[in-house]
Amino acid sequence: xxxxxxxxxxxxxxxxxxxDRLLSGFVVTLWLYGWAILIGFxxxxxxxxxxxxxxxxxxxxxTSYIEFMRGTPLLVQIFIIYYVPLALNFPVGSWNFKTNFxxxxxxxxxxxxxxxxxxxxxxxxxxxxxxxxxYFRGAFMSISTGQLLAAQSLGMSRFSGIRNxxxxxxxxRVIPAWSNEAAYLPKYTVIVYFIGVLEIFAQAHNIVAITxxxxxxxLIVAVIFLITISIxxxxxxxxxxxxxxxxx
Amino acid sequence: MLRIHNLYKSYDDLEVLKGISFELARxxxxxxxxxxxxxKSTLLRCINMLDPPDEGEIFLSGQNITASGxxxxxxxxxxxxxxxxxxxxxxxxxxxxVSIGLRKVKKLPKEVAQKKALxxxxxxxxxxxxxxxxxxxxxxxxxxxxxxxxxxxxPEVILFDExxxxxxxxxxxxxxxxxxxxAKSGTTMIVVTHEMGFARAxxxxxxxxGDGVVEERGTPxxxxxxxxxxxxxxxxxxxxxxxxxxxxxxQTGDEENYK
Amino acid sequence: xxxxxxxxxFFYIIFQGLPHTLLxxxxxxxxxxxxxxxxxxxxxxxxxxxxxxxxxYEKVMRGIPxxxxxxxxxxxxxxLFFFIDLRLLPLFSVILALxxxxxxxxxxxxxxxxxSVNPGQLEAALSIGMSKLQAFRNIIFPQALRLxxxxxxxxxxxxxxxxxxxxxxxxxxxxxxSYDLGVGFHQLxxxxxxxxxxxxxxxxxxxxxxxxxRQSKKLKNLGMGGG
Numbered sequence: 171x172x173x174x175x176x177x178x179x180x181x182x183x184x185x186x187x188x189x190d191r192l193l194s195g196f197v198v199t200l201w202l203y204g205w206a207i208l209i210g211f212x213x214x215x216x217x218x219x220x221x222x223x224x225x226x227x228x229x230x231x232x233t234s235y236i237e238f239m240r241g242t243p244l245l246v247q248i249f250i251i252y253y254v255p256l257a258l259n260f261p262v263g264s265w266n267f268k269t270n271f272x273x274x275x276x277x278x279x280x281x282x283x284x285x286x287x288x289x290x291x292x293x294x295x296x297x298x299x300x301x302x303x304x305y306f307r308g309a310f311m312s313i314s315t316g317q318l319l320a321a322q323s324l325g326m327s328r329f330s331g332i333r334n335x336x337x338x339x340x341x342x343r344v345i346p347a348w349s350n351e352a353a354y355l356p357k358y359t360v361i362v363y364f365i366g367v368l369e370i371f372a373q374a375h376n377i378v379a380i381t382x383x384x385x386x387x388x389l390i391v392a393v394i395f396l397i398t399i400s401i402x403x404x405x406x407x408x409x410x411x412x413x414x415x416x417x418x
Numbered sequence: 419m420l421r422i423h424n425l426y427k428s429y430d431d432l433e434v435l436k437g438i439s440f441e442l443a444r445x446x447x448x449x450x451x452x453x454x455x456x457x458k459s460t461l462l463r464c465i466n467m468l469d470p471p472d473e474g475e476i477f478l479s480g481q482n483i484t485a486s487g488x489x490x491x492x493x494x495x496x497x498x499x500x501x502x503x504x505x506x507x508x509x510x511x512x513x514x515x516v517s518i519g520l521r522k523v524k525k526l527p528k529e530v531a532q533k534k535a536l537x538x539x540x541x542x543x544x545x546x547x548x549x550x551x552x553x554x555x556x557x558x559x560x561x562x563x564x565x566x567x568x569x570x571x572x573p574e575v576i577l578f579d580e581x582x583x584x585x586x587x588x589x590x591x592x593x594x595x596x597x598x599x600x601a602k603s604g605t606t607m608i609v610v611t612h613e614m615g616f617a618r619a620x621x622x623x624x625x626x627x628g629d630g631v632v633e634e635r636g637t638p639x640x641x642x643x644x645x646x647x648x649x650x651x652x653x654x655x656x657x658x659x660x661x662x663x664x665x666x667x668x669q670t671g672d673e674e675n676y677k
Numbered sequence: 678x679x680x681x682x683x684x685x686x687f688f689y690i691i692f693q694g695l696p697h698t699l700l701x702x703x704x705x706x707x708x709x710x711x712x713x714x715x716x717x718x719x720x721x722x723x724x725x726x727x728x729x730x731x732x733x734y735e736k737v738m739r740g741i742p743x744x745x746x747x748x749x750x751x752x753x754x755x756x757l758f759f760f761i762d763l764r765l766l767p768l769f770s771v772i773l774a775l776x777x778x779x780x781x782x783x784x785x786x787x788x789x790x791x792x793s794v795n796p797g798q799l800e801a802a803l804s805i806g807m808s809k810l811q812a813f814r815n816i817i818f819p820q821a822l823r824l825x826x827x828x829x830x831x832x833x834x835x836x837x838x839x840x841x842x843x844x845x846x847x848x849x850x851x852x853x854x855s856y857d858l859g860v861g862f863h864q865l866x867x868x869x870x871x872x873x874x875x876x877x878x879x880x881x882x883x884x885x886x887x888x889x890x891r892q893s894k895k896l897k898n899l900g901m902g903g904g
Contacts, residue, residue, distance in 0.1 A: 241834065243877055245852050246855070360744050385753050389749060396736075396741060400740070466804060494806040501797060505795070518816075519805035567801075
């Protein structure tokens with residue numbers, strides 16, 4: 171394709187010429203990240219409450235789930251979840267939901283939901299839930315048990331005490347540790363590459379296949395992740411400073 | 419042997435030492451006392467240059483240790499320190515706590531260091547506890563190990579920074595007794611403390627420091643019969659009320675129940 | 678094709694997958710340990726410039742996915758390390774990626790451990806004439822190591838799970854072994870994958886649980902971290 175090998179600068183420019191693919195991949199990455207955080211948050215909170223305040227059996231079940239998800243690699247988990255419907259012989263057609271738009275002269279199509287993406291979202295959500303549950307657990311444990319007793323002594327039910335006294339505090343206390351998880355979660359969305367989702371790493375792979383320019387491509391992807399994570403971190407820092415409990 | 423000349427020290431805006439001077443001869447025991455925050459601990463940390471003074475000089479056996487270019491590590495082998503919170507090395511047994519300085523700093527061979535360490539522990543009557551870890555020892559025992567650690571280095575002077583202030587009352591006696599024995603055997607000591615019974619027994623001079631300056635100095639006799647300033651008088655009365663009974667700890671002897 | 682039974686699966690994974698997983702984990706942790714301590718020292722005792730460099734390094738290594746790092750090294754390294762046998766290149770890239778990444782996290786662990794050692798210990802060490810270096814080597818570092826053990830066992834678990842990304846460059850470790858074994862039947866694949874998951878669990882759970890708890894108890898007995 172080229173008469174001579176392009177210089178480093180030229181290589182970067184060529185790769186950036188495929189910005190539409192990179193953008194499409196990046197959108198999918200963020201899309202996955204958003205769902206994963208959301209599912210992870212609610213499921214994780216639920217699991218943490220079950221573990222901390224549930225009965226003996228429920229607490230055990232919750233703990234087992236958390237330990238399993240935290241003790242096994244994300245890659246194994248996504249393979250398992252991806253193959254479950256296939257193993258159970260569910261009719262999985264090749265369905266998808268996509269979005270289409272025109273940007274700077276290029277027609278960009280982004281698939282937002284299909285079999286693989288669904289599996290990816292579920293896995294990332296289930297996995298993140300386990301890790302978030304640990305952070306919530308830390309927050310719960312840092313609130314003295316006396317507070318729940320005090321709430322109950324006022325006549326609140328256990329449930330009401332958890333909802334009105336423990337949760338508001340726990341949610342604010344957990345922000346520093348939670349921000350850690352939230353800011354770095356985009357990294358893990360790369361895992362869906364292995365089941366064929368076109369997120370940013372997969373797109374990079376394609377670009378490398380087309381242009382044979384490898385190092386600059388992957389470096390660009392790395393930079394994109396760094397910038398994204400920095401921005402998310404900063405945003406969460408702002409949230410943290412706005413919601414801090416004075417004196418803590 | 420030790421000469422402190424015009425020490426000044428500030429932390430940020432707060433001036434803690436405002437021109438402290440005094441001298442110490444061999445085998446002398448000086449007791450420094452005064453209200454908290456008056457700079458007494460800071461003074462000790464200046465003397466062994468853990469926290470050098472902003473102005474002023476310190477002469478150890480004629481050598482100006484505040485001058486630049488001085489090897490502070492070797493200077494510190496000549497000045498021992500016993501801390502209020504013991505600061506024993508928690509990952510080392512008692513005997514190793516005492517011997518590590520001999521091995522690593524004075525580069526003595528293991529057997530020699532071990533022997534000297536056990537001797538030092540014997541002097542503080544803890545030889546049987548040599549192989550215990552600090553967490554397994556009572557506060558009083560830990561402090562005595564701290565004293566042994568300083569002793570083993572054979573320093574020219576030992577600085578005591580409120581050695582009994584962090585101890586439970588029943589453990590104070592054993593440490594005071596140890597210090598008393600040291601003083602009687604000729605160890606040169608500077609002791610920052612509230613223990614007036616100790617001062618009365620062995621101090622060659624007492625120095626009252628208030629607000630960063632030496633307000634009054636003199637023999638124990640002087641202080642306990644007729645101090646000059648009213649502040650010192652009131653302070654001594656307070657001390658007597660709080661710590662007066664400790665004198666009996668010294669007289670009735672030392673064979674208390676060790677843990 | 679004969680369907681393997683459970684024993685076959687176990688043995689296949691043990692002999693085909695386990696060695697590479699252990700190799701990757703061990704070397705990755707080791708590299709991360711050495712570099713991590715250097716970085717921690719730079720951050721705790723270093724000049725402003727050194728601190729900035731170490732801190733920057735940590736930020737970068739924590740901000741990129743390990744898979745991306747592996748590929749960057751895979752394509753970037755041949756230029757730098759021409760003496761590496763090309764067949765070993767994927768393995769080398771993964772080990773290097775694991776080590777570089779782990780170093781950033783271990784640096785944090787050691788830095789925090791060093792700072793938790795009671796400052797009085799340093800004072801006491803200096804007061805008997807030790808230089809700062811001696812004080813660090815003999816007094817602070819041994820204690821910091823002990824304090825770091827619970828967090829470090831957690832990092833071990835992380836690295837062992839990250840080693841699964843070696844699948845992406847064709848190395849046969851536990852994940853790839855489990856995946857490949859289930860070829861042909863989806864139901865079989867689920868089973869082999871679960872067995873693979875079990876292996877990871879067996880390697881991580883006991884360690885993090887036991888070491889974590891025992892260390893916390895031991896530390897309480899020694900009274901370390903306090904005066």
